[in-house]
Amino acid sequence: MELKLSCPQCKNKQKRVLSWPLGTVVCESCQKPVLEHSTEALLNQKRIDQCPICGAAHLYRRKDFNQRLGILLVVVGVALAYFTYGVSLLIVTLIDFFLVRRVKEVGVCYQCQAEFRNSELVNSLNPFDLELFDYYRNLRERLP
Ligand SMILES: [Zn+2]
Numbered sequence: 001m002e003l004k005l006s007c008p009q010c011k012n013k014q015k016r017v018l019s020w021p022l023g024t025v026v027c028e029s030c031q032k033p034v035l036e037h038s039t040e041a042l043l044n045q046k047r048i049d050q051c052p053i054c055g056a057a058h059l060y061r062r063k064d065f066n067q068r069l070g071i072l073l074v075v076v077g078v079a080l081a082y083f084t085y086g087v088s089l090l091i092v093t094l095i096d097f098f099l100v101r102r103v104k105e106v107g108v109c110y111q112c113q114a115e116f117r118n119s120e121l122v123n124s125l126n127p128f129d130l131e132l133f134d135y136y137r138n139l140r141e142r143l144p
């Protein structure tokens with residue numbers, strides 16, 4: 001599993017590759033353990049039932065799709081529509097469709113925004129929930 005996180009201690013952003021059995025993973029920069037909230041289910045490679053980095057009980061999955069690229073595609077499609085009699089719109093729609101279908105899922109922690117990739121475990125997470133997202137955003141804003 002690929003993990004993108006920012007260290008809870010020193011906030012250093014880093015990408016780590018996890019493999020099982022899961023040993024102690026330390027921060028690249030401050031050498032402190034970063035997976036202090038690993039659960040039994042995660043250690044047994046069964047489920048991500050809470051974020052191993054911050055301990056939040058909620059994570060979501062979404063398509064690992066570059067949204068800026070998606071928007072750029074639409075803009076180009078619309079800009080060229082006049083010259084191509086609309087064919088460019090059709091092409092853009094097709095590219096979009098195939099990109100989204102091929103794209104894998106990424107798991108994201110609502111609280112610390114850690115990202116989990118390339119693992120079966122990601123597929124069992126719940127889809128994005130705006131209420132939970134707002135809840136955690138409010139929590140973050142209240143913290144000093
Ligand atoms: Zn660190």
Ligand SMILES: [Zn+2]
Nearest residue numbers: 051054109112
């Ligand atoms: Zn987290």
